[in-house]
Amino acid sequence: MLKRTMFLMLLPAVALYTLFVAYPFASSLGLSFYDWAGIGPKTFIGLDNYRNVLSGFMSTEFYRAFNHNWVFFFWSLVLSVVPGLFFAFLLAANMKGSGWLKVVFFFPNTLSIVVVGFLWSLLLNPQWGLVNQLFKAVGLGFLAHPWLGDMKLALPTIIFVTAWRGLGFYVLVYLAAMLGIDREETEAARIDGATETQIAFRIILPHLMPIIATTSILKFIWTFNIFDIVYAMEGSQGGPAGTTDVLGTLFYRIAFGGLGSSQTGMGLGATVVTLIFLVVFPVSILYVFVLEKRVERNA
Amino acid sequence: MFKLKLPQRIAAWFFLLALAFANLYPIGIMALSSLKSTREIFMKPFALPAIWRFSNYAEAWQRAKFAVYFKNSILVTTLSIAAIILVASMAAYVIARFEFRGRRWLYLYLIAGLALPTRLAIIPIFLLMRSLNLQDTLSSLVVVYTAGGVAFSLFLLVNFFKKIPRDLEDSARIDGAGPFRIYWQIDLPLLKPALATVAMFNFIDVWNDFFFPLIMLSSNAKKTVPLGVQAFFGEYTVEWHLLFAALNLAVLPVLAVFLAMSKQFIAGLTEGALK
Numbered sequence: 001m002l003k004r005t006m007f008l009m010l011l012p013a014v015a016l017y018t019l020f021v022a023y024p025f026a027s028s029l030g031l032s033f034y035d036w037a038g039i040g041p042k043t044f045i046g047l048d049n050y051r052n053v054l055s056g057f058m059s060t061e062f063y064r065a066f067n068h069n070w071v072f073f074f075w076s077l078v079l080s081v082v083p084g085l086f087f088a089f090l091l092a093a094n095m096k097g098s099g100w101l102k103v104v105f106f107f108p109n110t111l112s113i114v115v116v117g118f119l120w121s122l123l124l125n126p127q128w129g130l131v132n133q134l135f136k137a138v139g140l141g142f143l144a145h146p147w148l149g150d151m152k153l154a155l156p157t158i159i160f161v162t163a164w165r166g167l168g169f170y171v172l173v174y175l176a177a178m179l180g181i182d183r184e185e186t187e188a189a190r191i192d193g194a195t196e197t198q199i200a201f202r203i204i205l206p207h208l209m210p211i212i213a214t215t216s217i218l219k220f221i222w223t224f225n226i227f228d229i230v231y232a233m234e235g236s237q238g239g240p241a242g243t244t245d246v247l248g249t250l251f252y253r254i255a256f257g258g259l260g261s262s263q264t265g266m267g268l269g270a271t272v273v274t275l276i277f278l279v280v281f282p283v284s285i286l287y288v289f290v291l292e293k294r295v296e297r298n299a
Numbered sequence: 300m301f302k303l304k305l306p307q308r309i310a311a312w313f314f315l316l317a318l319a320f321a322n323l324y325p326i327g328i329m330a331l332s333s334l335k336s337t338r339e340i341f342m343k344p345f346a347l348p349a350i351w352r353f354s355n356y357a358e359a360w361q362r363a364k365f366a367v368y369f370k371n372s373i374l375v376t377t378l379s380i381a382a383i384i385l386v387a388s389m390a391a392y393v394i395a396r397f398e399f400r401g402r403r404w405l406y407l408y409l410i411a412g413l414a415l416p417t418r419l420a421i422i423p424i425f426l427l428m429r430s431l432n433l434q435d436t437l438s439s440l441v442v443v444y445t446a447g448g449v450a451f452s453l454f455l456l457v458n459f460f461k462k463i464p465r466d467l468e469d470s471a472r473i474d475g476a477g478p479f480r481i482y483w484q485i486d487l488p489l490l491k492p493a494l495a496t497v498a499m500f501n502f503i504d505v506w507n508d509f510f511f512p513l514i515m516l517s518s519n520a521k522k523t524v525p526l527g528v529q530a531f532f533g534e535y536t537v538e539w540h541l542l543f544a545a546l547n548l549a550v551l552p553v554l555a556v557f558l559a560m561s562k563q564f565i566a567g568l569t570e571g572a573l574k
Contacts, residue, residue: 024420
């Protein structure tokens with residue numbers, strides 16, 4: 001009786017998760033060995049899709065997008081961790097009246113990524129956008145650029161907008177980790193004559209390494225899945241001229257349209273997804289390892 | 300944690316306020332621009348509106364068919380949150396309260412979903428929905444969000460269940476209550492604050508999601524708010540007063556929930572990231 005009730009209470013979660021999360025990952029791998037347009041005949045073609053993506057007709061686009069994901073990861077990590085730590089340190093001083101800032105800093109994080117993308121594409125409009133008008137108004141007109149239309153500036157601009165939305169998360173997580181550090185250690189150092197800067201770098205920063213690692217892992221997993229922000233600001237082609245194309249948009253074009261009919265395919269799309277997964281998987285394992293340690297701690 | 304001297308305090312405040320300004324200014328501009336005419340947005344981008352045109356909202360609401368999108372988003376979000384809470388809390392209760400063989404592996408299997416981005420599995424999900432005849436339905440979204448929400452919600456809830464003292468349950472057990480009744484009548488009411496936190500996180504995720512509606516939905520009558528905003532941007536590229544009003548409308552529900560519950564939100568966030 002007890003066993004049956006327990007089983008029935010676990011069943012919905014396990015079944016839904018297995019059918020719509022776990023199984024689709026396995027199924028994607030299977031599909032990547034087929035040539036299939038989603039309807040009609042399904043032909044087994046072995047590793048042909050992988051050849052096409054890695055060294056064949058899709059390879060130029062694939063490596064370009066892959067490269068953009070790495071650039072995106074590196075810079076958005078720098079733009080999250082460094083200012084994230086900096087502002088967390090400032091908030092940790094716990095100055096009177098600084099509590100409301102936490103709410104303000106986190107606020108952009110609650111906005112939908114597409115809304116953020118559309119908002120900034122209006123603000124960054126070359127002619128009427130606020131950003132360029134601001135530069136012109138203060139006599140810095142030479143800084144006005146067609147941010148999203150410039151092949152060199154478009155990717156950095158999107159990375160910047162992503163950082164604008166995401167920074168608050170890092171500030172709050174680092175702050176919480178700092179406040180969890182044992183006070184005695186910092187107090188003892190202060191009595192021994194350490195300056196606040198020394199305390200920050202020599203005592204607090206080392207304690208934050210695990211959480212910095214965890215947030216970097218999450219950043220990696222998220223970055224190899226980005227799609228919305230590029231789609232909202234530069235469209236599914238990752239314009240201008242593919243300079244902002246990422247694996248997410250490339251995959252979307254292949255699997256769900258936007259390319260010529262001969263290139264559209266679920267099999268080829270599944271191949272790109274499987275390759276993304278191969279990149280993300282080792283990092284995911286690392287994250288599960290981190291989670292497992294927490295499970296043990298809380299058990 | 301730190302003790303800052305006066306000049307350092309002034310510098311700290313300068314940086315903090317600069318970031319607050321950088322966070323709020325674009326959003327403030329979005330709000331102000333939604334009350335101007337397009338001409339004013341172009342010509343006087345920094346000025347307050349000459350006339351506060353609240354009619355922009357009525358116009359955007361009608362032209363963008365926002366009533367339909369809001370109805371769809373509210374439906375999907377409410378159903379998904381209810382389903383996630385029920386499904387995840389039942390599983391969390393069993394995992395937190397009972398010892399059984401494979402318990403730890405089952406828990407790890409389920410929270411591994413935190414490291415698996417569901418959108419990488421979109422092709423099989425799409426095909427599955429098609430064979431279940433759920434293509435272009437709001438139900439398909441509810442199913443995907445519920446399945447995708449299990450990992451994170453379970454992860455938070457198991458920790459909360461463990462904090463409930465067992466004595467409360469024991470007295471009910473002596474009175475002959477089965478596990479489901481204990482879960483439903485004793486634990487769930489005690490967990491209301493935790494459930495609110497879970498609901499809030501899922502609300503923001505589900506309300507804001509763009510990717511799954513983009514893939515799953517095709518007809519206009521089924522679109523959710525973010526997808527509707529996208530369609531609107533494609534249609535009215537030059538009428539910026541409507542575009543800004545549409546953005547504000549899309550943001551408003553999230554803003555209201557976040558401001559009303561920001562304390563729990565921040566507490567839940569740090570709990571999830573650190574514990």
